[in-house]
Structure formats: C-alpha cells, structure tokens
Amino acid sequence: MFHDPLPARPGLGLKPQHYAQIIAEKPDLGFFEVHAENYMGEGGPPHRYLSAICADYPLSLHGVGLSIGGEAPLDRDHLKRLRALVERYQPASFSEHLAWSSHDEGYLNDLLPVPYTPETLERVVAHVDEVQQALGRRMLLENPSTYVLFEESTIEEVDFLAAIADRTGCGLLLDVNNVMVSAVNHRLDPVAYIDRFPVHHVGEIHLAGYDETTDDAGERLLIDAHGSRVRPDVFALYRHTIIRTGALPTLVEWDNNVPAFDVLMDEVRLVDEVLDGTLNRRLAS
Amino acid sequence: MTSQSQFTRALTDPAQPVPAGLVSPRGSVDSKRFAVYRNNVHVSLVGALAARFPVTRQLVGEEFFAGMARLYVGQTKPKGPVLLHYGDSFPDFVAQFPPASGLPYLPDLARLEAAWTDAYNAADVDVLVPADLSTIGGDALAALDLTLAPSTRLVRSGFPVGSLWSAHQTTPVSIPALSGSECVLLTRPEADIRLTIIPPAAFAFLKAIGQGLPLGQASEAALTDFPDFDPGAALVGLAGLGAFAALTKEQADV
Incomplete structure (x- = not known):
C-alpha cells in the first residue's frame, strides 16, 4: 500500500498535556509522532484526541515494545495490535528500534542492546521481514544508544543496519542523539559514523537531549534521557547530517519532564533553521 | 556469548x-x-x-x-x-x-486510581440516555437487561476515597474528614471521566445490573437491603451519568 511519506519538516512527540493547545492553536509543524503502545487502549480520550490531531497533521507511529532484537519469536498479539493501529490511523510512517525489551520474566520497558554478529543479523532480518509482512508496509528501524559493548560483536553498527535495510527493504530512522551518545560512550567519532551511514535508506531523523554521568573509570558516559533540550553538539552533528542527506523529517523527542508546548516549539524553530539552510544552499548551488 | x-x-x-x-x-x-x-x-x-x-x-x-x-x-x-x-x-x-x-485508606484509594485508568481507556460506545427508557412499558422495563458501559467502574470503600481523590484534583488540597464509607461510580458520559459518590442502594442496584440481572430483579435485590430505595429515580439518575450502554436495536423496538 502506498502512503504519503512524512514531510521533510520538523515534528514533535505528541503528549497528552498538550492535546488541547494543539487542537486550539494548530501550530506550524510537519507531523506528530506517538508511541504506538500508548494508543493500545480500546477507546477513550487518547483516541479521540489523536483522531482530531490526525485530521490536521501527518502521523508517525513509533513502536517501543516490539523487541525486534529479541531472541524469542515476535509477540503475535502485539503485532496484531500494531496492525489494528496502522489500519485505523494510516500513519505516514511506522518505526521501531534495533533493540530487545521482552524476556520470559516479562516486559522490561527499556531498549536493550544486541550484539552485532552474523547470527543476530539473521534474527533481526527475519523479524523485520515478519513485521513488514504483518503490517503490509515498509518500516523504519532506529539505531540504538548503547552503554556497553559485546565482546562477541564482529560487525560495525553502521554495516549491521545497512545489511538489514538492504536485505529487508526497510528504511532507517537515524537518531542523531543516539549516535552522539554511543560514540562518546564507546570512544568513536560521531562524524565518521554519520559519514558512513547509508543515508539513502533514512526516512526520518530523531533529536533529543542526553544526560551525562561517568563510568567506573571516571570517563564521560552519556545517557539517552529525552528530558531536556537538544544539546549543542548534537545540533552541530545534525547540521552536518543534513548537509549530507538534504532535508529530512526531523523529530524532537522530549518524553520525560515534558515542558510547556512553547518550549518544544523553540526547539522546532532551531530545527527549521537547519532545514531551511539546506534548502537555501541547494537553491544557491 | x-x-x-x-x-x-x-x-x-x-x-x-x-x-x-x-x-x-x-x-x-x-x-x-x-x-x-x-x-x-x-x-x-x-x-x-x-x-x-x-x-x-x-x-x-x-x-x-x-x-x-x-x-x-x-x-x-x-x-x-x-x-x-x-x-x-x-x-x-x-x-x-x-x-x-x-x-488504611491507601489501598482503596489506589484501587480507585486503577479503576480510573481502566475507565479512561475503555472502549467507546453510545450510552443510554434517560429518554431512551420513556417508551418502554412497565413489564418490558422490569425484564430489561441493561449493560453497563465499558467505562463504568464501581469502587466501594470503608473510607471516603472518592472525596479524598476529588480533593486532590485542585490546589491547594484541603483534605476531607477521613471517616465514613463511600460508594464511588466512575463514568465517561462524553469526553472525560466523571466521579460521582452514589448512595449504597444505587451501588447495590448497579452491581446487580452489572451481574446480569434484569431491572426488576436488580431493583428487588437493592430493596431487600434498602427498603426506601427508589429504583425509577436511581435508573434515571444513573443513566444521566452515562452508566449504561445504549439499548440494542431489539431492546429499543420492544
């Protein structure tokens, strides 16, 4: 099935405390994104507001609980719930994470890391195939933020993601904050990561704020916290990314300590400046 | 590995x-x-x-x-x-x-909060409005099986948890007296959740309807413990709060 893609403009995560203001003021935004799992109740105000907002804006449906990197088979009931949401809201995009979050003990509510080996690649490819078949559409897969490395990993993350996209036909969601977090945590060069990233597969960009602590050796450890403004170094990396990719749909994520909507719109203006800059450069060349 | x-x-x-x-x-x-x-x-x-x-x-x-x-x-x-x-x-x-x-009131207050989210996310249905009952004759009314709306929740406590919860919806919070039992009804008549403290007789009546008893038998169940109970007034009041799902086509045609 063909869907209009997300526009190459800034978008925001939709939060219940902002529903009324968004409906009243219709802010100038390219799209809204929601976590799919928050709209898996049967009815009530969340669906009523989301339906109203979808009448005015394209929707990006972003899953956080499918456990695509899990050793266990995908949760068929959860896939059915996702399919029902996709059919109901016809989102412009569906995305999920290169991570796992469910195990025998239950759902762990965190995006846990996957080692990069030929075996895990086979598993993730099979799971992405299954998701795309179940939903009847292409999905985007997001690069993770990680805090530890697996000794068993033999493939670089960029190559791992590129292989998944090549083999399944899925797109990629490039989270620039995650790139910064993982690069600092693992002493890698974030610019080199972006420069090697298979940008032709990228359908959306995420930006967010990180927190900072230290590891056992007292060295910088960044945490993907989604509770503050996008940090200047991430914005700089985003600018570098957009010069390479051209304008792309760009989400500002802010999920914890959610501020007033106007603060989010300040972030949107900063994103807009970067996207407009690309346009001007392209017009000039 | x-x-x-x-x-x-x-x-x-x-x-x-x-x-x-x-x-x-x-x-x-x-x-x-x-x-x-x-x-x-x-x-x-x-x-x-x-x-x-x-x-x-x-x-x-x-x-x-x-x-x-x-x-x-x-x-x-x-x-x-x-x-x-x-x-x-x-x-x-x-x-x-x-x-x-x-x-000691904390567990029931938490039960009320759990019920509130359940009501908030429950399926959307048309609710019964009091006027829907006006054309139904006495015998048919007594035999009527009403269905509670999916968002309807009942919480009974030995503590005034409905008042306590309501007191925390505004600032500054003024804590009510913490004695006396309460029967709390949550409904979602239109957009948002409505919390109503209802009499114990109405609670018993609703509970009986929720267990599948037709209106006549549900009234009798409530009247056994509460001889002064007025089922007609309670039915109109509860329907006005959006406690019941709309009648099925067959029920409406009786």
Whole structure:
C-alpha cells in the first residue's frame, strides 16, 4: 500500500498535556509522532484526541515494545495490535528500534542492546521481514544508544543496519542523539559514523537531549534521557547530517519532564533553521 | 556469548555481577555502565506507576512512593509492552506493605486510581440516555437487561476515597474528614471521566445490573437491603451519568 511519506519538516512527540493547545492553536509543524503502545487502549480520550490531531497533521507511529532484537519469536498479539493501529490511523510512517525489551520474566520497558554478529543479523532480518509482512508496509528501524559493548560483536553498527535495510527493504530512522551518545560512550567519532551511514535508506531523523554521568573509570558516559533540550553538539552533528542527506523529517523527542508546548516549539524553530539552510544552499548551488 | 537470559537475570537482580562478555571500550567490565540499564528498567516502571497512581503518590510523598513502587517493580514486571494496565495488582501490594499500614485508606484509594485508568481507556460506545427508557412499558422495563458501559467502574470503600481523590484534583488540597464509607461510580458520559459518590442502594442496584440481572430483579435485590430505595429515580439518575450502554436495536423496538 502506498502512503504519503512524512514531510521533510520538523515534528514533535505528541503528549497528552498538550492535546488541547494543539487542537486550539494548530501550530506550524510537519507531523506528530506517538508511541504506538500508548494508543493500545480500546477507546477513550487518547483516541479521540489523536483522531482530531490526525485530521490536521501527518502521523508517525513509533513502536517501543516490539523487541525486534529479541531472541524469542515476535509477540503475535502485539503485532496484531500494531496492525489494528496502522489500519485505523494510516500513519505516514511506522518505526521501531534495533533493540530487545521482552524476556520470559516479562516486559522490561527499556531498549536493550544486541550484539552485532552474523547470527543476530539473521534474527533481526527475519523479524523485520515478519513485521513488514504483518503490517503490509515498509518500516523504519532506529539505531540504538548503547552503554556497553559485546565482546562477541564482529560487525560495525553502521554495516549491521545497512545489511538489514538492504536485505529487508526497510528504511532507517537515524537518531542523531543516539549516535552522539554511543560514540562518546564507546570512544568513536560521531562524524565518521554519520559519514558512513547509508543515508539513502533514512526516512526520518530523531533529536533529543542526553544526560551525562561517568563510568567506573571516571570517563564521560552519556545517557539517552529525552528530558531536556537538544544539546549543542548534537545540533552541530545534525547540521552536518543534513548537509549530507538534504532535508529530512526531523523529530524532537522530549518524553520525560515534558515542558510547556512553547518550549518544544523553540526547539522546532532551531530545527527549521537547519532545514531551511539546506534548502537555501541547494537553491544557491 | 551473552544470552538475553543472562542479561535479564543481571538486570533484575542487582546482586548479580555484570554478565560476562559486556565491556567498556577499554575492554574492562564496567558496573556503572551496566547500571544504566538496571536504572532505566526501574525508573521507567516506577514512572509508569507514578503516572497511574498520582494521588497515592501525593498522599505518601515522592520518596516513599518511589521506594514502595521500586519493591513492586522488583516483584512484578509488566506482562507485555502495553503499560496502560501495568499496576493492576499494585493496590493489593500497597495493602500488604507494612510501612503504609498507617494510611488504611491507601489501598482503596489506589484501587480507585486503577479503576480510573481502566475507565479512561475503555472502549467507546453510545450510552443510554434517560429518554431512551420513556417508551418502554412497565413489564418490558422490569425484564430489561441493561449493560453497563465499558467505562463504568464501581469502587466501594470503608473510607471516603472518592472525596479524598476529588480533593486532590485542585490546589491547594484541603483534605476531607477521613471517616465514613463511600460508594464511588466512575463514568465517561462524553469526553472525560466523571466521579460521582452514589448512595449504597444505587451501588447495590448497579452491581446487580452489572451481574446480569434484569431491572426488576436488580431493583428487588437493592430493596431487600434498602427498603426506601427508589429504583425509577436511581435508573434515571444513573443513566444521566452515562452508566449504561445504549439499548440494542431489539431492546429499543420492544
């Protein structure tokens, strides 16, 4: 099935405390994104507001609980719930994470890391195939933020993601904050990561704020916290990314300590400046 | 190789060492790095409980709530990735949590909050309005099987938990007297949840209807304990609050 893609403009995560203001003021935004799992109740105000907002804006449906990197088979009931949401809201995009979050003990509510080996690649490819078949559409897969490395990993993350996209036909969601977090945590060069990233597969960009602590050796450890403004170094990396990719749909994520909507719109203006800059450069060349 | 079973065991039991095979870029085992994952799991699930039980949290304070919720999270993980119903058993946990025993109304207040989220996320249906009943004759009315709307919830407590909850919806909070039982009805007549404290007789009547008794028998059940009960007035009042699903076509055509 063909869907209009997300526009190459800034978008925001939709939060219940902002529903009324968004409906009243219709802010100038390219799209809204929601976590799919928050709209898996049967009815009530969340669906009523989301339906109203979808009448005015394209929707990006972003899953956080499918456990695509899990050793266990995908949760068929959860896939059915996702399919029902996709059919109901016809989102412009569906995305999920290169991570796992469910195990025998239950759902762990965190995006846990996957080692990069030929075996895990086979598993993730099979799971992405299954998701795309179940939903009847292409999905985007997001690069993770990680805090530890697996000794068993033999493939670089960029190559791992590129292989998944090549083999399944899925797109990629490039989270620039995650790139910064993982690069600092693992002493890698974030610019080199972006420069090697298979940008032709990228359908959306995420930006967010990180927190900072230290590891056992007292060295910088960044945490993907989604509770503050996008940090200047991430914005700089985003600018570098957009010069390479051209304008792309760009989400500002802010999920914890959610501020007033106007603060989010300040972030949107900063994103807009970067996207407009690309346009001007392209017009000039 | 680090299996997800090993990872999960170390994640959920802080006494376990960092799983073998997980390292820092220096190649060393690094407990602070692994602790980020442990912390994410706990903090995010405690946050999910805080979002579902905001008045419970206000009553005990943030620190006490976080400690209590952390113990619950340690014992009870969500069954799946939809967290809307995570914490269904939290009120029972609170009831068994000795440090909270000084607040005997807390478990029922938490039950009311759990019911509130259930009502909030329940399926949308057309509700019965009092006028729908006006054309139905006496015998047919007595035989009528009404269905509660999916968002209708009933909570009965030996404490005034409805008043206590309502008092926390405005600031500054003025705490009501904490004695006396209450029957609380949650409905979603239109957009938002409505909390109503109803008489015990109306509660018994609704409960009987919810158990599938036709209106006549539900009235008798309520009248047994409450001889002054006025079923007609209660029916109109409860329908006005949106407690019932609309009549089926067959019922409306009687």
